[in-house]
Amino acid sequence: MTGCQRRRASVSRAFMLPHLLCLMCFAVISLAENTEMVNVVTERKAEESHRQDSANLLIFIMLLTLTILTIWLFKHRRFRFLHETGLAMIYGLFVGIILRFGVHFPQDLNDVTLTCAMNSSPTTVLVNVSGRFYEYSLKGEVRDSKGHDVPNAEMLRKVTFDPEVFFNILLPPIIFHAGYSLKRRHFFRNLGSILSYAFVGTLTSCFVTGLVMYGCVVFMKVIGQLGGDFFFTDCLFFGAIVSATDPVTVLAIFNELKVDVDLYALMFGESVLNDAVAIILSSSIVAYQPEGDNRHTFDGSALLKSLGVFLGVFSGSFAMGAATGVMTALVTKFTKLRDFPLLETALFFLMSWSTFLLAEACSFTGVVAVLFCGITQAHYTYNNLSAESKSRSKQLFELLDFLAENFIFSYMGLTLFSFQHHVFNPFFIIGAFLAIFLGRAANIYPLSFLLNLGRKNKIASNFQHVMMFSGLRGAMTFALSIRDTATYARQLMFSTTLLIVFFTVWVCGGGTTPMLSLIVGVDTDQDNSVSSTHVTAPDGMTQRNTKHESAWPFRLWYTFDHNYLKPFLTHSGPPLTSTLPACCGPIARCLTSSQAYENAGQLHDEDTELILNDGSSLMYSDMTVSTDAHGMPTSQAGLYSLAGTSDDPLDREIVFGGTRLVLPTDEPPDPLTSFPPPPPSPPLSDPLRHRV
């Protein structure tokens, strides 16, 4: 028994609060047991720790409550120069200052630890205390304290969450909600551009930022400002985490600027998808481990392996998410769960959550899987839900998103003072700001130029500036950077990232929005009026204009989705009996629900109503004229009745619905003019008969 020495632990990654965040601390146990004195003392300690933990969590709840009240006040007074997330950050900052400088907590015995020497680190340790065995579980590696001069070190450590909390509890609802509230119609029409920005753009941004940072780091080394190792992979990692832009703040900005919905979808879709790209990119960079002694040289096979990890994890997570979404759609379609909204919502929630677990259990990325699950659920399952479940599920995820979002931002503010291993380096910070600026520019401008070559609805240069400046860094960047703060390089990154988030949210998110709407607004509006008149002209027949906008792989997908997937998975869309070849008749009839014939048009319409967060009154409203059409469905129904005889399933659908006449942007572009028409429907199952 050599090394039992008392020392105070200063843990680089703190993990006290998580236990209580979900409040599962190991409290008042074995109370009535035949206890000895030593047991009672342990219980007292555990109880004390539980009390302390509850109090800490209470601080956060109070912070959130305060934030909510202030948000209300701001909205009430129409005072909009600061986004609510910025507000949450400010409150967090204040609490951080108070905790650090204002309060003094006595150090208690809880924090005294014992050391004993061993020669490996198992996950569980049994400690023999005068004949009684106690189990201890591994928490992580502890490094030498740098915070001995900080007065409330222990207390500050306690209010710091386990970073995994962000990944496993707070991010999933945010990301799911982003996917679920994606403006799908416009999202799918601009899929090509969105994917370009999200993949090519984020990769470019990551590498440009990484290169600039590498230059900066080399410069710092030369002038002796670098306090530890900082490798090229670290630079790339930094590039990956600061390339993720935040979708929530994009929403807020686009409330102000009345830009074209397509451009809006572009921007929102990009910021949603680049989160997924950034998270997988960063783990691929981490997975880059060349063989041999020097682990920071170039190694082709390791690079290929990283690339493999990127592709494998991305496609795996995508498949998981889509599969769960499809399964939920099938379950909600073929059972009559809609009669019991509570059961339906519960099922919807559980299935969506199981995506996350499934992906994590298979070593994929749960957060990414949840994103694609959200998109799939919105595209298919949503159509099958009862009206009450629709609003229930939207409201539930809206609330979860709101709480998680504000929690993360107020926590960010708090961290600036409560985190004890900050490394602020002015050179690195200046370099980083330059790098993210260049990285974002290298993402937006060249890509927009290339995309404009193929796009009919051009991305105007003013809008490119908006995209450039509204690339706020938010929850994802923070979560990625706090995930590991063990080394010098990571601490430097974390502190710098925090400043970047503060700056972009307060300056870009707050002050720039009114400014941009003043300067760019007029131009954007003009641009918008030009682009939107040809898209959303009141003449119903102009919808054909949009069909050339997408490249053929996407158009192929639309056709397939509209003719086969939607009818198969939902009650909406044209009945499968009319889209599948005649030989599949029995199967088609089996898979098509009776509602599909009746609801074909109507449900499609509901579908388009799931646009953004329609729970909030301040949100950017849809610019199509669909609501006008709703007002007079009967008067125009006859106008196009001749179209019912056409072979075009889309035209026919317009007649059925009766409400979709002037919805030119309502549907994926009609594939008929550029593609062979789908096989004509067998006359026996003509849906027109079902209507009469």
Add this chain to the structure above:
Amino acid sequence: MTGCQRRRASVSRAFMLPHLLCLMCFAVISLAENTEMVNVVTERKAEESHRQDSANLLIFIMLLTLTILTIWLFKHRRFRFLHETGLAMIYGLFVGIILRFGVHFPQDLNDVTLTCAMNSSPTTVLVNVSGRFYEYSLKGEVRDSKGHDVPNAEMLRKVTFDPEVFFNILLPPIIFHAGYSLKRRHFFRNLGSILSYAFVGTLTSCFVTGLVMYGCVVFMKVIGQLGGDFFFTDCLFFGAIVSATDPVTVLAIFNELKVDVDLYALMFGESVLNDAVAIILSSSIVAYQPEGDNRHTFDGSALLKSLGVFLGVFSGSFAMGAATGVMTALVTKFTKLRDFPLLETALFFLMSWSTFLLAEACSFTGVVAVLFCGITQAHYTYNNLSAESKSRSKQLFELLDFLAENFIFSYMGLTLFSFQHHVFNPFFIIGAFLAIFLGRAANIYPLSFLLNLGRKNKIASNFQHVMMFSGLRGAMTFALSIRDTATYARQLMFSTTLLIVFFTVWVCGGGTTPMLSLIVGVDTDQDNSVSSTHVTAPDGMTQRNTKHESAWPFRLWYTFDHNYLKPFLTHSGPPLTSTLPACCGPIARCLTSSQAYENAGQLHDEDTELILNDGSSLMYSDMTVSTDAHGMPTSQAGLYSLAGTSDDPLDREIVFGGTRLVLPTDEPPDPLTSFPPPPPSPPLSDPLRHRV
């Protein structure tokens, strides 16, 4: 360094899953760090453990999904002999059997532990592994394995949750929802009887059960069947935990039996409140620790201390819950949060949660505080919410309740096979069934007799039988018994409790309901028709009948609540300007919102609509004729307009509302005939003018 020996840990209380229930396991950390081989191994292990944890949690999610689908099938086919909680238990049972006997998991290195000797048990241990320090945290005491013969011991341990999860995560939403959906109008009118059953009854039941069990234990000792210590305090503890009846199953049973709403409120109110009594009672019994060597003798001062703990914790928790509820009411009244339902719901949710944390931080009982918070929120705050927030908050808590409830019950089924320290003793089991029967009888029959002496709306003997048999044991009993399973006595209790829950839910909750409705149903209906005709007679003036039903302390409370608290905390009720003395005029005007004048009657009406879980279509509907009155508010409004000149604020309110004419049971009984009338309202603030 003496005692580093390898051994397999078998932990009496397992705690692996909690970490991942909320998924905060210590996964892939410090990946890009300058890692050594030992680090990589630790990470692999942690990652592996994270994967395993996700998979385990997935099992539960799948179980819940399956349960939901089956519940739907049962509801769809109108197949009701088994309550949904019983279903969840059956599925859990199957999964438990499969995990125990069907699957074989290889033992991995994760489970190997090291032992080193020390002379105290700190909460944190630092382990020095070849120069690197790893932190370990205390998990609890480990006792010698009894499960070496169980094949998948480690895996089974992993699917076992930390009992604190039940108390800190799963119970609060269930209990809050019970409080929030309490049928308040009828609850408050029967407050006296409900409190008698909940306090006197539960105490009686606890002591009777304890005494019977003590007899049983003594008998077992004599015949040599007792395998360990079992003291009288253990018997009392057992009595306390099995005295908590489950409110959820009560709801289901009362769907079938069309009994009087008052009697229903009695039953539901009792089962909600006795949960609170049982939880505090059990911790008071645990707190009974006589001084001296023999800790199981009688000691007057220790008994007094226990009594003090009981009263202190109960009143403290009550005060916390009520205070938070009142604060939320004030915030929602005096801000215009209603314009932003999302913010309002978030605030509501956070404030309710903070009650739990506040109570825990002050060493009170969070679960009990949450119950009273729920009741207060429903009674006051609910009136201030916007229509959307009303439905949002109801739906949110309904969903949380549903998920938590079914999780607990399916977990119960699983535990029967996954828990490794079961002690089944036929003598003890038979004794326990006898004891709970006698305990429940000693609660219901004598008390009902005494209460009937004072009650106008008698509790019929048939109904007493129903109360006797519908005392199902559920989530609370289970959570209390699993909280500590370290000693022989507690393991014996836990196993027996599990059987009691199974029996009561399946037999009493399932089969007995149709039986009871056949046998008792007719009588109950007659009884009901008698009791309800005099209460809900169509003549509006018969409402005066109900005023004598309650004892004076409760009537005093109604008057105070109706005249001062409701107007102060909500927009409803008579304006304070009319109830407060004239000298308080300025304050009264300041505290009375303009809506109070306008909405006085209407909001009251909404208030009464929060009855039971109105989300479910199967629920027991209100039996008053309020809906009829809604249909023709104008035709009858004039009928009673002469009452507007009366000094009685209640009568006047009837005229204002216009919809509450024939709502005799809508209001607390009019206090005027037995009490001095409240001061007449100053004529300048006569609310009638505001209406015109």
